[in-house]
Amino acid sequence: MREFEPAQAPHMPSPRTVQGVMGQVLLALLPGIVAHAWYFGPGILLQILLASAFALAFEAAMLRLRSKPLAPFLLDGSAVVTAVLFALCIPPLAPWWIAAVAMGFAIIVAKHLFGGLGHNVFNPAMVGYVVVLISFPQAMTQWLAPRELAEWTPGLVASIQAIFSGSLSLPATVGIDAVTGATPLDALKTGIEQGRFVEEIRQAPIFGDFGGLGWEWIANWYLLGGLFLLWRRVIAWQVPVATLFSVLALTLPAWLLDPGANPQPLQHVFSGGLVLAAFFIATDPVSGCASPRGRLLFGLGVGLITLVIRRWGGYPDGIAFAVLLMNMAAPLIDRYTRPRIYGR
Amino acid sequence: MSELTAAELEQRTATAGDRLHRFHGGLRLRHNKKISCQDPVRHPVLPRELVVPLLQHGGPPATPRVRPGEQVLKGQLIGEAQGRGAHVHAPTSGVVRDVERRPMAHATGQAGDCVVIRCDGEDRWCDPAALDHWRDASPAALRAHIRQAGIVGLGGAVFPTDIKAGARGAVPIQTLVLNGAECEPYISCDEMLMREHPRRIISGALMLRHATGAGRVVIGIEDQMGAVKKSLDRAAREGGDGTVTVVRIPTIYPEGGERQLVQTLTGLEVPDGGYPHDLGLVVQNVATAAAVHQAVVDGRPMIERIVTVTGNGVGHPCNLLALLGTPVGHLVEAAGGYTDDVARLVVGGPMMGYPLRNDGEPVVKATNCLLALSHDDLRPAQAEMPCIRCGDCARVCPAQLMPQELNFQIRARQWDEVDSLGVDACIECGCCDFVCPSHIPLVSWFRYAKGEVRSQLRERAAAERARQRFEAREARLERARQEKAERLARRKKKLQDQAGRKKQIEAALQRAAAKDDTDGGSG
Structure with missing residues (x-):
């Protein structure tokens, strides 16, 4: 006679995963992100990287504090989705601490203080965005002009400089008004x-x-x-x-x-x-x-x-x-x- | 559900299957049925011993009618139905070795009384009791014959067929629906039966139609069952009387569920807490119809059934005509034995079946499929995660529940809320589990919650009864107090009245005496 482990129906594991859902959302955002980078320069990509890094760092810290396993929740993609959605809302050359403050609020307050994945009452990306929009209106309204209008669109190096130093170094022939708008x-x-x-x-x-x-x-x-x-x-x-x-x-x-x-x-x-x-x-x-x-x-x-x-x-x-x-x-x-x- | 007039209801049920309707949700699952349909249904070799449980049906267990050491013949009554139960017959000839408690093939894993028969290998029949000229018999007599044969619904609920065929609601029975929609993946026993013995099904359908008093028969089969439609249609033409229609319905799990099948064929919903007969429909499985045919024409009671033995965990998936009481392991052996990576043995399909703890348990009337799954079949892509309320569960739920809300309320133990969200309407089909990206075992939670809600309701009812008793007692005591007070008051008043009257009399006497004195004085 053969013995088997007890179990519960159904006996077909779900083919879907949370990671898969989040991954498809990110995939669906890709064309828009590429277009954004085309029209307004590579700043958006830097903002996505920055926000994702902060989001994952805060997520890891909060998971540690709440004694939750790190790997499944860091890899579920939800923090990255929050970060990307936030980054797509802010000016491409916003200073780096904008992302830090926003992601801190989004992940720590809006997400984990309400119980983590699946328990947040408010959309974390929007909480982060609104916090910086209200707190730092100056930094949040420095929009670049689209490629067709700008005499010059900042490249990768100029964007990095602008985000981390807070000032955009322009070519000598170009005035700031020709770049932002x-x-x-x-x-x-x-x-x-x-x-x-x-x-x-x-x-x-x-x-x-x-x-x-x-x-x-x-x-x-x-x-x-x-x-x-x-x-x-x-x-x-x-x-x-x-x-x-x-x-x-x-x-x-x-x-x-x-x-x-x-x-x-x-x-x-x-x-x-x-x-x-x-x-x-x-x-x-x-x-x-x-x-x-x-x-x-x-x-x-x-x-x-x-x-x-x-x-x-x-x-x-x-x-x-x-x-x-x-x-x-x-x-x-x-x-x-x-x-x-x-x-x- | 919008209210229909009686005439509209009658029209809908009388034309069941003429127009198909959608039920909410459901899934298109990979069928996995072909692997077990390659060969015709065959008999496995007779096992040495059969373990025949006395509870293989809905209702109370049968009472044993044989003693250890007794010789039994094939088809002999060995367990007599009690109340709303069903008879149990000897599946082969042999000697009763014992009547004892054994674990039974049942979702709860409970033990129950079983008749253990040592087979003598001769397979000798007792006198078959056929019902000649069934068309001349009354529906009640036909149902009694079905009862004698121990026939129960073979679709899974194993409710005694005679009772179901005789059930009546407020409206007359219009249509008998035969369920040939075997919607769970892997299971192919009904499909094989419909391919190999369509005449038995048509003949049994006419008998059941007579027993239920329905006007017509609709056989619902899946649109993926290739040749089945043709063979049933031919059998209906040759052996039917023009009242049998075969309808192909879209293969969407769980359209073989009674309530979903009714909705697909009529667009009507079986009322909450009610049955199809409340609408004027009776639903029976195709295999049940074939069993009725055999009981009426050949006098064969229900002693065997087709069992699909399949999955990546067995060597040669196939369909076997198994005697009831055959140990499950014996059938797996007949299907080529286990493969090396077998991990789980399930009775039923992958969505709703229950896993066995060991393969010594016997085949019963409800055993439609033995599914041996390998480790690869069961490996989840991820561990359980919190619910992200994606709502896919609600999208696929045939009962139109909101599993995501139920999940939250059950974990918070808010039983009132769980009840009002309708956990009782859950048919445990497993669709929500299958689509959940967080891999939450929702059906297990709902099963647990149903029990909790029921016990809460019981407790509350008990508390309510206790409260009413207490209040009644208080009221009685209060009434008694008041009555006593009134009695006392009345008596006091009476006494006072008496005292008053005495005074009046005395006063009158005094007045009379005084008068006498004056009279005397003057006289």
Whole structure:
């Protein structure tokens, strides 16, 4: 007679892993990252490396403090995803300590003080971003101009210097104004506040066909990555669809009624971090809604709050605040949107 | 579920299978059935000894009707059904060696009374009791014959077939559904039966239709079962009466679950806590129908069944027609024995089957498959991680539960919340486990939670009863106190009244006396 070890059904181990999920998210971000580096120089790559290093260091320290095994949690990829998403939101030449402060807040406070992987109430990347955005507005608004407009785009050495010394050493013939510039959303906001017409503001060279020059193409590549995640079923379709839908549905009537004071819907979609957020940030399952209808409401809320902040708020873009505010609402939404159970 | 009128419900169940519907979630799994379908079903050699458990069905165990040393014939009744149980018959001829407690092939691993028969190798039949002219018999008589043959549902739940066939809800039975959707990977016993004996299934289907009073029969098979449709269709044309339809349904696990099959064929959901007969449907397994045919036509009680012996852990995967009571190890031997890297032996499929502690346990009426898995089949890609709420579990859940929420609430021991999230509706199909990137054993948690919620409800009911008893007692005592007080008050009043009247009488007497005096004085 042969003896066997006791076990529990099912007897087919899941082929999926947390690492696999995070890996696919990173893979899906790759085209957008490459485009970003093309338009704004290699600074973004340095920021990704910096933020990842800080994130992993804080993660390791917190795991040690919480007496958790290091290897499975460092390798699960969640800290790196947080770091990359954060790095994609900040100016490419932001000083190194921006990443340090943000990742410290994201990993230590937003993630581990709430219980680590799977327990964070707020999206860690957005917590880190908002902390530095509010604390260091000066450093966070030093945006570079896209390649087509800039007389000179910083290379690798210049970028490293700028990030670690805090000052950009320019070639003798180039002035700082030719390198940095306001983002399209900035320009729109200040322009509208000054009472200028949208069409007039959009004459500025930083605007492209429907979004910001450069930005619109980066957004397109994020869109491609997002579609990949949808196809792989890594993210739920409800969140990006609802987010983009609410932005289009709310801006279209405003634009039709008064195109002088309201940017066209596609301008909204393809500027700032909207596409990135719709597919990669608002879709974070841990801090978002769990039920299908809840996810639709979550996306609608993100779109609505983003527009409110863009239109009436103190910041040119409001996506990070929108995501964090909806994170707060997620448990309540989930309570009231539970699916009907079979036969009940 | 939206409320249907009685007429709409009747229309839906009467046209079951005409239009297919989707059930929520489910998985497209790798089938792995071909490896065991290469050869026809064959008999293994007769084992030396059979261990026949007296509990092989839903309901109470049968009572032994044989004593040690007694000679038994094949098909002889050895265990008599109690209540809602089923009869047990001798699978072959021989001598009863013992009636004793043995571990039984059961998910709980409990021991139970078993009749141990030493086979004499002659396989001598007792007098078969066929039911001639079953079409002339009443449905009740046909069900009684099915009961005599000890037939239970062979799909896995092993509920006595006669009881299920006779169950009635508020609506008349419209359609008999035969379940040929063997949705778990690896298992192919029903597929082989449908290929080799389609006439038995069609004939048994007509008998069950008569026994249930249904108007028509729908046989649901998977669309991946190549030649099965053709052979069943031909058998239905030749042996049927035009009331049998074979329907191919998409191969999505777990569409062979009763509730999912009902939903696929009718778009209706079996109400919570109810049964298909509440909708006007009866669901039986195809193998059960074949067993009914054999019991009616040949007088053969249920003493054997086809068992798939398969997996990377056995030498030659195949299907075997095994006598009930055959030790599992004997069948593995007949299938080429274990391979070197065998790691686990499962009864049933890889999604819902339960693992055996050893291969000495006997084949019972529920044993559809013996799955021997190798180390490579079982190696997980990662250890268990925290839930990241990706929600894939909810996407695949056929009961439309939110396993991720249940997981959190169960770990927090919030049993009220667990109950309201519907843990009881979990059918333990294992879909959530299979897609979980964090490798959380969700079904094991849910099984545990079901027990906890039930015991909580029991405790609460007991506490409620105790509270009601206490309150009733308090009320009774209070009532008694009040009554006593009232009684006292009444008596006091009465006494006072009496005292008052006495005074009045005395006063009257005094007045009368005084009058007498004055009268006397004046007179």
